[in-house]
Amino acid sequence: MIALLKRDLKLSFRSGGGAAIALLFYFAVVVSMPFAIGPDPILLSTIGGATLWIGALLASLLGLERLFQSDAEDGSLDQMLISPTPLAAQVFTKSFVHWLVTGLPLTLMAPVFGLFLGMSQNALLASMATLAVGTPAISFIGAVGAAITVSLSRGGLLLSVLVMPMCIPVLIFGVGAVRAAVTEPDPFLPPFLLVAAISLFFAVIGPFASALALRQGAS
Amino acid sequence: MSELFGTQYFGFIASSFGVTLIVLLGMTIWILMTYHARRKALAKLEAAGIKRANKT
Amino acid sequence: MTIADTQNLPRGLTALANPTRFLALVRVVLPVLTIITIGLLAIGLWLGFSVPDDYQQGRTVRIMFVHVPSVWMAMGAYMVMVSGALGVLVWRHPLADVAARAAAPLGACFTFLGLATGSIWGRPMWGTWWVWDARLTSFLILFIIYLGLIALWNSMEEPAKSARIAAVAILVGAINIPIIKFSVDWFTTLHQPASVLRTDGPKLAPEFLYPLLTMGLAFLFLFLTLHLMAMRNEILRRQIRTLQRKAAREIRSANKAST
Numbered sequence: 286m287i288a289l290l291k292r293d294l295k296l297s298f299r300s301g302g303g304a305a306i307a308l309l310f311y312f313a314v315v316v317s318m319p320f321a322i323g324p325d326p327i328l329l330s331t332i333g334g335a336t337l338w339i340g341a342l343l344a345s346l347l348g349l350e351r352l353f354q355s356d357a358e359d360g361s362l363d364q365m366l367i368s369p370t371p372l373a374a375q376v377f378t379k380s381f382v383h384w385l386v387t388g389l390p391l392t393l394m395a396p397v398f399g400l401f402l403g404m405s406q407n408a409l410l411a412s413m414a415t416l417a418v419g420t421p422a423i424s425f426i427g428a429v430g431a432a433i434t435v436s437l438s439r440g441g442l443l444l445s446v447l448v449m450p451m452c453i454p455v456l457i458f459g460v461g462a463v464r465a466a467v468t469e470p471d472p473f474l475p476p477f478l479l480v481a482a483i484s485l486f487f488a489v490i491g492p493f494a495s496a497l498a499l500r501q502g503a504s
Numbered sequence: 505m506s507e508l509f510g511t512q513y514f515g516f517i518a519s520s521f522g523v524t525l526i527v528l529l530g531m532t533i534w535i536l537m538t539y540h541a542r543r544k545a546l547a548k549l550e551a552a553g554i555k556r557a558n559k560t
Numbered sequence: 561m562t563i564a565d566t567q568n569l570p571r572g573l574t575a576l577a578n579p580t581r582f583l584a585l586v587r588v589v590l591p592v593l594t595i596i597t598i599g600l601l602a603i604g605l606w607l608g609f610s611v612p613d614d615y616q617q618g619r620t621v622r623i624m625f626v627h628v629p630s631v632w633m634a635m636g637a638y639m640v641m642v643s644g645a646l647g648v649l650v651w652r653h654p655l656a657d658v659a660a661r662a663a664a665p666l667g668a669c670f671t672f673l674g675l676a677t678g679s680i681w682g683r684p685m686w687g688t689w690w691v692w693d694a695r696l697t698s699f700l701i702l703f704i705i706y707l708g709l710i711a712l713w714n715s716m717e718e719p720a721k722s723a724r725i726a727a728v729a730i731l732v733g734a735i736n737i738p739i740i741k742f743s744v745d746w747f748t749t750l751h752q753p754a755s756v757l758r759t760d761g762p763k764l765a766p767e768f769l770y771p772l773l774t775m776g777l778a779f780l781f782l783f784l785t786l787h788l789m790a791m792r793n794e795i796l797r798r799q800i801r802t803l804q805r806k807a808a809r810e811i812r813s814a815n816k817a818s819t
Contacts, residue, residue, distance in 0.1 A: 454743035501724035
């Protein structure tokens with residue numbers, strides 16, 4: 286498992302820097318928002334949390350297509366299937382690496398991009414915290430989508446269509462928590478804990494569902 | 505007509521029943537058309553001498 | 561995909577694993593179902609149009625008789641797909657995937673009808689075509705899930721493999737639907753005080769309830785009829801596919817023999 290973690294990390298840094306492209310994409314989404322909405326600072330800061338979250342969701346979806354596809358091409362997927370380590374554990378590792386190279390950088394960069402949107406300090410901290418606990422859920426749900434579409438030649442779009450509705454709960458609570466952090470009477474903690482709960486839930490369900498899909502697709 | 509759908513909200517009630525009728529009827533017709541097209545295709549293939557293996 | 565795998569199912573279902581036998585059954589059952597459906601629809605519509613006006617909703621309450629049954633069938637179709645998915649993964653019943661796949665477009669249609677008639681009903685009652693209310697939103701997501709699953713099926717060629725992969729997708733969607741429902745509920749209670757919108761409507765009086773139940777039953781039979789027809793189409797599609805491949809193989813081997 287550690288070996289797989291290392292290998293995947295190395296690969297994702299070598300192959301054209303998928304992480305860097307995801308960050309760039311994230312930046313592009315956030316920057317195009319003020320052009321679409323107009324440069325009104327009050328409006329921008331209100332929708333800041335939502336913009337950061339939408340950007341993170343889209344940027345995470347970007348690299349998912351390749352999650353199992355490159356393994357299927359070079360035959361390491363077959364090795365994964367017959368390896369003594371449980372397939373779900375390997376999928377968990379791969380999803381975790383996906384989060385390390387996309388979700389984590391997105392989280393770390395969020396406050397910087399948030400400044401462009403004129404978000405308050407509380408909102409910046411809140412969006413960072415919710416992104417940190419919420420983006421793993423996207424990676425784990427996305428792994429299921431990637432496993433389902435791995436054998437398709439043009440699976441990328443389909444993957445987004447399948448994964449997007451599944452991510453809506455994370456989006457709702459994530460943005461809700463950010464909004465609650467700035468509007469006074471609403472408590473921040475309940476939606477934040479719900480985001481964490483969804484992440485944990487999919488960290489368990491996701492790898493098993495992906496493993497099932499990979500096995501069914503292979504047999 | 506106004507007996508059935510009323511006058512005040514005639515358009516709303518009529519259009520909700522209308523859209524239901526159109527969609528369900530369209531679905532039925534589409535399924536039937538597919539059925540006949542496939543029957544025909546199957547008959548053509550069988551006429552060309554290709555037989556199903558498990559004909560029971 | 562052999563008969564042996566389906567042994568621990570009830571005898572009737574095992575016998576239906578044979579497509580020819582299933583098609584023969586459809587031939588017998590379909591006319592009966594069609595007659596029942598038409599009869600129930602006639603009774604339901606007649607009952608529905610003879611109800612008195614509701615004191616709150618006026619005559620628009622009649623929209624309920626197409627809206628609510630559509631919504632029921634939209635959810636029922638997903639239940640059929642879930643049982644089909646279990647049938648594929650657990651029992652490997654050959655008809656399970658056919659059933660799941662045939663139910664998807666029907667479910668999408670009923671979901672669309674639920675959304676469309678609900679929107680038309682909402683306009684005079686709430687004064688707006690659409691609100692981001694919990695029920696509406698989760699239903700919209702159900703619609704997207706249906707379309708995504710149909711797209712998934714259509715993008716896979718080989719039936720046996722696509723059946724199993726789609727089954728996993730259906731089950732994941734099924735886990736997610738309660739989560740979506742609950743999160744959206746929460747989302748609207750936080751940000752939208754439920755004041756004007758009472759989606760549950762008035763407590764239903766019997767003079768509305770019986771027409772509604774009749775229409776619900778009519779829609780159920782309509783779904784069953786259409787579902788059987790769609791399953792028959794799907795079986796035919798697979799038979800055509802097998803024959804075409806066989807034909808292609810024969811031509812290829814004939815070419816090889818001649819060269």
